[in-house]
Amino acid sequence: MLSEILIITGVSAVFFVIAVIEIFVFLKNKRVSNELIKMKDDARNRMYEITILNKLSGRMGYPLSARNIIEIIIGSLPDIVDYSAASYMLFLPEKIIFNSYLAEPVSAGFIDEVKEKMLKSASALLNVDFKNFKMEEELRGSPLKEEPETSVGSFFNIPLTISGEVVGLINVSHAQRNFYGSEEMTVSYKIASRASEAVTRLEELIRLENSKLNAMVASMADGVIMTDINYKIIVANPAARKAAGFENEGNLSIQDFIDGFNGKIDLKDRIEEAVRIEKVFISEELSVGGRFFKVIVSPVTDRSNWRTLGCVVVFRDITKEKEIERIKEDFTSMIVHELRSPLDSIKKMIELMRGSGIKKAKQAECFQMIYGSSSDMLELVNNLLDMAKIEAGKFDLTKQPSDIKEIVRSRISFFDITAKDAKVTISSKFGKVLPSSVSFDPHMISEVLNNLISNAMKFNIENGSVAVQVLFYKEGFGLQKEAKDSGINWFIKKDIFDIPDSLFIAVTNDGAGIAKDQISQLFNKFVQVKSVFAKKGGTGLGLAITKSIIESHGGTVGVESTEGKGATFYFTLHTAELNKSVKAEEVENKIPVKIK
DSSP: OHHHHHHHHHHHHHHHHHHHHHHHHHHHHHHHHHHHHHHHHHHHHHHHHHHHHHHHHHTOSTTOOHHHHHHHHHHHGGGTOOOSEEEEEEEOSSEEEEEEEESSOOOHHHHHHHHHHHHHHHHHHHTOOOTTOEEEEEEEESOOOOSSOOOOOEEEEEEEEETTEEEEEEEEEESSTTOOOHHHHHHHHHHHHHHHHHHHHHHHHHHHHHHHHHHHHHTOSSEEEEEETTSOEEEEOHHHHHHHTOTTOSSOOHHHHHHHTTTSSOHHHHHHHHHHHOOOEEOOOEEETTEEEEEEEEEEEETTTTEEEEEEEEEEEOHHHHHHHHHHHHHHHHHHHHHHHHHHHHHHHHHHHHSTTOOHHHHHHHHHHHHHHHHHHHHHHHHHHHHHHHHHTOOOOOOEEEOHHHHHHHHHHHTHHHHHHTTOEEEEEEOSSOOSOEEEOHHHHHHHHHHHHHHHHHTOOTTOEEEEEEEEEOTTBOSHHHHHHTTOOOSOOOOOOOOOSEEEEEEEEOSSOOOHHHHTTTTOTTOOOOSTTGGGOOOSHHHHHHHHHHHHTTOOEEEEEETTTEEEEEEEEEOSSOOTTSOHHHHHTSOBOOOO
16 A cells, blocks of 8 residues: 555656646746747848838938938838838928828827827927928828728837938837837837938938138139029029129028029929930020129039939029120220221322322321331331240340340330420430340330330320439338439339339329229220320220230339329339349448338
């Protein structure tokens, strides 16, 4: 009996041990199974996360936007979470875009409840009342059902934040209550967070590139704006803002530029045309606010996939070109007039000489007039040829040691007869200390003196005077004192010339002078200064040629005048060293002046 009890007890113990082992194995297997399931779910979630991020990475580019991100996220949600409706809202300055993807039929009341919950959450996040905002709605997927009425049983919202700003909201809803746990929400939040970070980095990169682009475009003289394919302005440089009259405005739209150009060009149509058919558009001349523009619209294409990204619009200010064109036309008309007058005189004199019975004295007068008219034409042609050489860069100098006194005296002698005929006194004045020779082109400097003396006589008064004055300017010392000591009177008032040691040659007359507002135009080859003596003719080329000759020597030219009293035209020729005849004590005794 005892043995039987022992046997039963042993068997029971064995079964107990087996049961314990089986329970242990079962629990272990269950734990392993749960761990495997969790690992599988984690792997699936991780793969989902990687898949979405890969989709985002594949679309990284300028067209990627908050809407693109949300579309990608919602399109991938079925891989990780079930829902009745997946919706999103985008918050724009003037409206809200609402889209909902229906995985199963729900009622209109369900959708209204989703919108209400999303707006309530968005109002709390952004501290904005959306009651008066216009809403654009779109439903996709399963159709709405009328009966029975369904309501939202479970939901969670995911804000989409880019660069620290909430730009949208994703809502995942189900009709069943308590359907969502923390796991689904955590994965969804993580995906949205990483997507937001990726786009934030992209936007920072775009901002950096835009800042570089803005810096480059801002320095351009032409007005430039860049737009995307939706007409949104990405870049607008200061010249473009100025052209449209919005220098101090903030963000601008295409409509602002259309209004700024008084509706004379419809940029929207031109941009649309450029994007649609990839065609460059160039407008006719547009006159806006007294200025002239040509507008060029060109598509911007990504050559890697031949996708149009937007447009570049260039506002080219052609006002100066128009002005130069007008000046050239006036100049051409003036040249024709200057040639026609002497030709007409020559023709009349020849016709007169061909007549019978003309006296010898009259013939001599005719010959003199023909000679004078021919000389005028030759001077004009020579000036034109000289200017053409200067413009072509073929104006060569032949410098050699020359005596400026000899050149001046030669020019005075040349103009002596002309001066007497014009009832003008011509003379020369020299400073007490002058180099005996300086290196310059004597022929060209003679030409300069010819131009200045000729103008001084032409634009003078009857019984007036012309004086050619030559001084030596020592850097850092006064010029006016030497002029005074040498008995020189001129219209130069300033005693500061920021130039090295130079010969200073001036031609002064006591004519009508030049108005201050016209002095800046004197050395322009296409402009003849308008004054009371403009009727005396001339092309204005002489002063332009003078400026080129002197600047080729490394010197400077200038003029000072008192209107109604006269003018002094001057130029400088640098001296490499003083002639030995200049005494050191004569320089040391000069009064120094401060050069500004």
